[in-house]
Amino acid sequence: MKIHEYQSKKLLNEFGVPVPKSTIATDKETLLENFRDFQSKAVLKVQVHAGGRGKAGGVKLVDNSQDAVEFADKFFGNLFQTFQTGDESVVVNKILVEEASIIVSEMYLALLVDGSNQSINIIASPEGGTDIEEVASKNPEKIFSLPVNTILGPTDFHVREILDFLNLDKTLFSQLNKIIRGLYKLYIDKDCSLIEINPLILNDNNEIIALDAKITFDEDALFRNKDISELRDLSQENEVEIKTAELGIKYVQLKGSVGCIVNGAGLAMATMDVIQSAGLSPANFLDIGGGADEDKVSKAMSAVLSDGNVKIVLVNLFGGILRCDVAARGFILALKDSDGTPPKLIIRMQGTNSEEGKRILSNTKYNISFAENLDQISQILSSEE
Numbered sequence: 001m002k003i004h005e006y007q008s009k010k011l012l013n014e015f016g017v018p019v020p021k022s023t024i025a026t027d028k029e030t031l032l033e034n035f036r037d038f039q040s041k042a043v044l045k046v047q048v049h050a051g052g053r054g055k056a057g058g059v060k061l062v063d064n065s066q067d068a069v070e071f072a073d074k075f076f077g078n079l080f081q082t083f084q085t086g087d088e089s090v091v092v093n094k095i096l097v098e099e100a101s102i103i104v105s106e107m108y109l110a111l112l113v114d115g116s117n118q119s120i121n122i123i124a125s126p127e128g129g130t131d132i133e134e135v136a137s138k139n140p141e142k143i144f145s146l147p148v149n150t151i152l153g154p155t156d157f158h159v160r161e162i163l164d165f166l167n168l169d170k171t172l173f174s175q176l177n178k179i180i181r182g183l184y185k186l187y188i189d190k191d192c193s194l195i196e197i198n199p200l201i202l203n204d205n206n207e208i209i210a211l212d213a214k215i216t217f218d219e220d221a222l223f224r225n226k227d228i229s230e231l232r233d234l235s236q237e238n239e240v241e242i243k244t245a246e247l248g249i250k251y252v253q254l255k256g257s258v259g260c261i262v263n264g265a266g267l268a269m270a271t272m273d274v275i276q277s278a279g280l281s282p283a284n285f286l287d288i289g290g291g292a293d294e295d296k297v298s299k300a301m302s303a304v305l306s307d308g309n310v311k312i313v314l315v316n317l318f319g320g321i322l323r324c325d326v327a328a329r330g331f332i333l334a335l336k337d338s339d340g341t342p343p344k345l346i347i348r349m350q351g352t353n354s355e356e357g358k359r360i361l362s363n364t365k366y367n368i369s370f371a372e373n374l375d376q377i378s379q380i381l382s383s384e385e
């Protein structure tokens with residue numbers, strides 16, 4: 001789960017990591033009031049669940065009320081795109097008004113899980129800022145990844161290594177030490193999956209400050225972090241993903257043209273591989289999940305059909321507790337409900353009552369190709385390409 005920068009900074013502050021003074025505004029009037037409280041000089045930052053705001057004009061140093069009004073009018077209630085949101089866009093409901101910092105150097109500091117190493121890694125770079133992606137691809141030697149022993153946590157030794165790599169003076173040890181230990185404690189205490197500070201700056205007062213903050217949390221641990229789950233902002237999330245999650249369907253929106261409906265996460269992954277190897281791309285990941293009935297199956301199909309990019313729907317079901325005839329009726333329900341011409345369907349159903357399921361679907365007007373196995377799915381998909 002993602003949260004906003006202003007929420008992340010509040011957490012950082014609670015864990016002893018310095019952040020600039022700021023207030024959050026949800027309308028123009030509050031924004032202007034807050035702006036005047038900073039003597040009419042502040043950085044205005046749109047709050048959306050995506051980075052790359054600086055390059056897209058969503059972060060601006062403003063020193064007069066007129067520009068502040070202009071910024072508010074331009075963004076409040078409107079959709080915003082960055083290179084990270086791609087073709088999608090997100091709505092701006094909040095703008096952070098923050099005391100402007102004078103930057104001496106912009107660095108990068110992050111914590112994430114390194115699965116292959118079974119550790120939490122601290123990632124650091126002396127070249128933080130809005131071009132970090134470019135630094136990572138062109139100058140990977142400028143990115144330092146330091147695994148931390150999960151039992152011992154970060155030690156003075158780690159801090160010294162990072163201090164050195166960031167080209168910071170030795171006198172800054174205690175500041176960086178407090179930041180790294182604070183970030184690590186936050187990471188563990190709140191079950192984070194990523195903490196990214198970009199940029200971490202050194203200001204003109206020789207202070208190290210988190211100027212931006214992005215934190216994501218492990219959703220499987222939210223049950224024990226009620227304070228964190230309350231920070232969720234549904235306005236920033238994909239509508240279909242929210243709806244399907246409520247039904248217990250695991251759905252992840254992707255960008256391809258082949259919608260998939262599968263039961264079982266492993267089979268869903270394998271199905272996506274088949275699509276990819278046939279030269280096409282999946283429009284989504286979908287695992288119907290356990291205890292599916294006609295209604296749930298129908299809602300899964302409706303979710304896939306609601307995606308305008310879907311040209312083909314691929315069903316790959318293994319009937320067990322969910323009988324194939326029940327699934328077939330669910331599909332028809334959704335197809336009847338959908339507007340426009342339904343896309344081509346490729347259906348593979350195996351297991352309980354699969355013959356009955358196929359018979360039900362054959363007796364319809366829909367354009368359906370049946371497959372018995374993954375090879376046949378692949379052949380049909382290749383012929384569609």
Ligand code: GDP
Nearest residue numbers: 043051052053054059100101129130198199212
């Ligand atoms: P992002 O583009 O979404 O990652 O947004 P950031 O919060 O990282 O801001 C982008 C860039 O704006 C930073 O890398 C800084 O260069 C600049 N910036 C943000 N806040 C300040 C500030 O207080 N003072 C100055 N001089 N620059 C700032």
Ligand code: MN
Nearest residue numbers: 051198199212
């Ligand atoms: Mn940033």
